[in-house]
Amino acid sequence: MSSTDPEALLGPADIRELAAALGVRPTKQRGQNFVIDANTVRRIVRTAQVRPEDVVVEVGPGLGSLTLALLEAADRVTAVEIDDVLAGALPATIAARMPERAERFALVHSDALQVTELPGPPPTALVANLPYNVAVPVLLHMLDNFPSIERTLVMVQSEVADRLAAAPGSKVYGVPSVKANWYADVKRAGAIGRSVFWPAPNVDSGLVALVRRAEPVKTTASKRQVFAVVDAAFAQRRKTLRAALAGWAGSAAAAEAALVAAGVSPQARGESLTVEEFARIAENAPVARNKELGQQ
Template identity: 55%
Template sequence: MTHPTPDGADGALPGLLSAADVRRLAQEFDMWPTKRWGQNFVIDPNTIRRIVDLADLAGDEHVLEVGPGLGSLTLGLLDKAEHVTAVEIDPKLAAQLPETVGRMRPEKASSLTVVRDDALRLKPGALGGPSVLVANLPYNVAVPVVLHLLEVLPSLTKGLVMVQDEVADRLAAAPGSKIYGVPSAKIAWDTETRKVGVVGKKVFWPEPRISSGLVRFDRGKPASQELTRQEVFAVVDAAFAQRRKTLRAALSGFIGSGTLAEQVLRSADVDPQARGETLNIHDFTRIAAALRSASEQV
């Protein structure tokens, strides 16, 4: 049996998985990337170093990784974090990861916790309160996973995620942009988000059709202390359900009537003829507050 060996680079993170290592592990454990779970494994150690550097870890963090795959990023994170909790939906990969870490980072084996679960099913307070999210997320569930984790893990203070490049652009988009939409508004509820880089296709196996983007978020206070995110997010969803319509028209079905929608919007100091793509999270919050007030008066 041939074990993975250090990649020989002279950077801060030695012993990362090379492309040959990843394929060797896949063959050894009979595990191949599947479309079912959107798996694309990183096979370039320099990309791992870049991700870990951009995550800006101080060394004492509890890091959450979603979708660790064969462990390429996990090894890099273990070199820089106090503890890593890896959530893996694939049972074979979840079982293999501790063995790979044991081979390549025996001194760090106790610093890894593997949770075999779907990240979208994690409950509030789960995982022991990780403070940082660093992950190469499956393209097909990236936005729902990020928003869900921010909702159920208030312990998260920052994160760096690799997602489909156009999704990275949408997450970081500002109001008024053509790509600003539901993900852009919702992630702004309690974070400052920015795109910090692009990753080419050739560092993955299998190679995806498009490039990936790196998105950094830093947690702050929510847009409202009085309203719930569910109240505000319902307004965001309604505003973008019919993107080309004015807010008055888009919200009329959600609120009950066009007349009431206009009253709520004017009470929130929002132009009824505006469109959702021009509003920031604070505008949506004022609309939700005005809607709650109108409902209480009925």
């Protein structure tokens, strides 16, 4: 199922040559930093535990460094690319460098945040070097819209990786931590140096591994209702939950009642709560509030 040609993957000279031929200059606006090291992309594929039967979706394939490494290991790869020039060039790169796998590659030319359907079999894994500026929204969007994704490995800015994998009580535990944990068990899976990118970013990168929960969070509240509590709790981090949730509940007294009913101290702060505790608070929200969220 894999390519044995060591020249199939892209190296630094290949990346620069492709970029020059296409007139591509990486832009900060789209968070473009291309991986130029073949060992790094193979390491990402190994860390992602990509299997021969996997259908992998990749977001932001760029010039195709990681895409080619994924095609070596997976059954199929679907890449989602927003950039017109990069999307236009990628199929030809795949066909030229890995012709025996080209029929197992599909391209979706779109903004990943707008994608709700993918061609071919449902994806079983998400592996991506996510653009730093939209990493968390894209990750949550893909997990929400494609429940068939069992395993995820994303490369993001190191600080974002820390936030996604943070546990309750951590200084960096926040909205991304809770929302990612709604879908999956999350952990840091390594660090990536700046020198493997072109252009080299001004920040370090980290790998985050997510394994979808075997069972969803047990709650009668909807995801929208739970996430509304999470957003409110962290909008004013230094405040107690009684104060932070006053706007969400309609008043501080209503917030306190919901917290007490959920078995959560009104004096606690959002960074100390698990996703299950946030769900219990949502369950005990004022009836009018949950009805309003349920209709949105």
